[in-house]
Amino acid sequence: MTVLALSSAAMAGCSDDPEKEPSADPEPSVTSTPGSASASETPYLPVPDGTELTAQGTELALGDPAVVAYRPRQDVVGVLGVTVERIDKTSFEESFAGWRLGPEFTGTTPYFVRATLTNDGDTDLGGRPVPLRIIDSAERLVEPSQFKGTFKPCPSKPFPETFGPGDSRTVCLVFLAPEGSTLEAVSFRPSQEFVPITWTGTITKPLPDKPDKPKGKGKGGKGNQGNQGN
Numbered sequence: 001m002t003v004l005a006l007s008s009a010a011m012a013g014c015s016d017d018p019e020k021e022p023s024a025d026p027e028p029s030v031t032s033t034p035g036s037a038s039a040s041e042t043p044y045l046p047v048p049d050g051t052e053l054t055a056q057g058t059e060l061a062l063g064d065p066a067v068v069a070y071r072p073r074q075d076v077v078g079v080l081g082v083t084v085e086r087i088d089k090t091s092f093e094e095s096f097a098g099w100r101l102g103p104e105f106t107g108t109t110p111y112f113v114r115a116t117l118t119n120d121g122d123t124d125l126g127g128r129p130v131p132l133r134i135i136d137s138a139e140r141l142v143e144p145s146q147f148k149g150t151f152k153p154c155p156s157k158p159f160p161e162t163f164g165p166g167d168s169r170t171v172c173l174v175f176l177a178p179e180g181s182t183l184e185a186v187s188f189r190p191s192q193e194f195v196p197i198t199w200t201g202t203i204t205k206p207l208p209d210k211p212d213k214p215k216g217k218g219k220g221g222k223g224n225q226g227n228q229g230n
Contacts, residue, residue: 044194045069045077048122053079054197062086062201067120070190072128079121080131084186084199085170088112088206095153095206107179112154112206113144113186118168126162130171131190135198136181141189144173153206 047069054066065083090110134142154172189196
């Protein structure tokens with residue numbers, strides 16, 4: 001039986017304040033009007049020329065794209081194209097069979113959030129956490145759960161070791177809404193001062209697992225014999 005483990009950082013995410021991160025450079029912020037910042041507005045972080053960031057405070061529907069910037073560390077600015085595609089509400093009985101759950105999971109509700117992310121900047125973001133959180137019905141910011149071992153229904157992994165300019169990846173993150181609360185929105189909020197960009201939409205059930213393809217069957221049901229000698 002595999003142990004499901006949350007890091008202390010993930011548990012700390014269930015608080016009123018997001019994870020402390022360096023503030024943006026002392027430049028004027030874009031307005032919170034929904035949509036992309038216009039060319040005349042100063043981006044909230046230094047980004048490559050021609051990059052139009054989605055304005056702080058933008059409220060998006062599932063499937064809508066955004067372009068965001070953040071500091072994964074003090075001397076690095078990352079730019080991501082983000083599209084939150086799907087939010088699934090599940091249960092421990094349905095999706096966590098074979099995992100031993102500690103008392104800290106009592107009463108929590110698991111959600112799977114699927115998103116497509118593209119590195120639209122000029123820095124490698126390899127190995128960095130995906131900068132998405134959820135907002136629950138008590139207006140708390142909740143970080144994604146982390147696993148010891150592989151969780152096939154929703155891997156909830158950071159970016160691969162190399163995630164350079166132009167690279168794209170579809171991710172699935174596991175979030176646990178604290179007891180008595182529900183997921184209200186998926187949020188991009190890299191610092192406390194940042195007015196969050198959010199995604200909302202119809203919350204669905206997880207898609208059923210695809211059956212494994214049969215092995216050892218070639219055309220005509222004769223196994224792999226037809227490939228021998230090639």
